[in-house]
Amino acid sequence: MEAIFILWLRQLKRYLRSRSRIIGALGQPLLFMVALGFGFGPIFARAGGGNYLQFLVPGIISQSVLFTSLFAGIEVIWDRQFGFLKETLVAPVSRLNIIIGKTLGGATIALLQGIIVFLLSLLIGFRPANILMLPLAFIFVFLIALLFTALGTAIASMIEDMHGFQLIMNFLVMPLFFLSGALFPLNGLPPLFGLITRLDPLTYGVDSLRGSLIGASHFGLITDLVVLSILSGIVLITGSFLFSKIEV
């Protein structure tokens, strides 16, 4: 238990100490919210979609949580090559506890990042539909964070160096984001494309935040909760298994 806590604490301390990283990671969501939110706003309203900024913000929160958590998971590669992982691997602590501590740490960081983006969105005019739903929204943010930290760790356990990194960025992170409905509504899509969006786990994350923040969920919050929980469970178990096989 104590080992899990200290691993979690380490991630948190590293995050809080890297102010440039926090601020740097906020630039992109802010740009997306301002440029897309205000840029597409008028045409979205004319098409009868309502306020685009309201629609967009849950998507952008999901995006920043996706980026932060996946990279927190992938950091295992760095730890692995540059020694620190060895320090934990030769300690009398089970691999399962190590991965639990690291995953909770990464997910907590991503949750904090999501909260900051949420606060930022308030500044540029976003208004949640129901304040009482906010705690639920943050639970969903944490669930999304957990899922993608675990996914990042699983990937990091399989690849040896950072060469595959660009590949992950272009063929995993970007598609996860752009195909998730973070930027567009899910109704009325061409059938094949609609199917693809339904295969993207982040779609359910975005939808859950839209449900809890602006009261407009496509699948319903229960469906989102079930899908995200089951996926998190599967990825966590797979990730733990792959991590337990790491040899350095």
Place this chain on the structure above:
Amino acid sequence: MAKQDLIIKVNELTKRYNGFVAVDNISFTVKKGEVFAFLGPNGAGKSTTLKMLTTLLRPTAGEIQINGFDPVDQQDEVRRSFGIVFQDPSLDDELTAYENMDFHGVLYHLPSSLRRKRIEELLRIVELWDRKNYLVKTFSGGMKRRLEIARGLLHHPKIFFLDEPTLGLDPQTRNQIWDYIKSLNKKENITIFFTTHYLEEAERVAQRIAVIDHGRIIAEGTSQSLKVATQASSLEEAFLKLTGHAIREEEATPVDQMRMRRRMFHR
């Protein structure tokens, strides 16, 4: 010599990676309280052997006993028995010296009062107590090494493994570090097992030396006995007679390339 005085026992140990034999059927023992050196050129199998002794790699064949425990089946018992300083720095640069020590203490289940006491003790010994609240990324190479040594000793291990502990350090720091290690060996009777390719280090510090090359132990004994056996006047000459003059071309693995890039980054 009674059997229980052997703290490391290795019998016919082999490690193969898809066809390549990194460690080829080696056997050796280390006595309790001994200073033992593993000497060999690059790529000889030193680090691979060390990884198997320290539960990081599973052997392909053969048996190991560390402090009476088997690294394959009794990992936690083995892990509690040794401390280690890795070849590459394994500190968290973004944490302070104290936090790095504390992290280690928690992972090794030391109660917090004992942890505080020992951390202070050890940081004072390696002369880093007044820097305890500095981030490790502000430390020089020598300071990092000293901190790693202090950290490796925090849980009072019976065996201390050091993988090329003085690589890349200046002579002053090297001397200082060996002084710590030797006094530790004398005072606490800790068994020291280190790998090196610095001959004079092996000669000066180790009571017994095993020369390893191409995954095999090709000679073993005191520095004196190695010289006599090869009719050499210096250990260097003995070493070259044993391992030949060919320069070892190690293929740069992706890991080495990353390490190089990181070193350039951090200079």
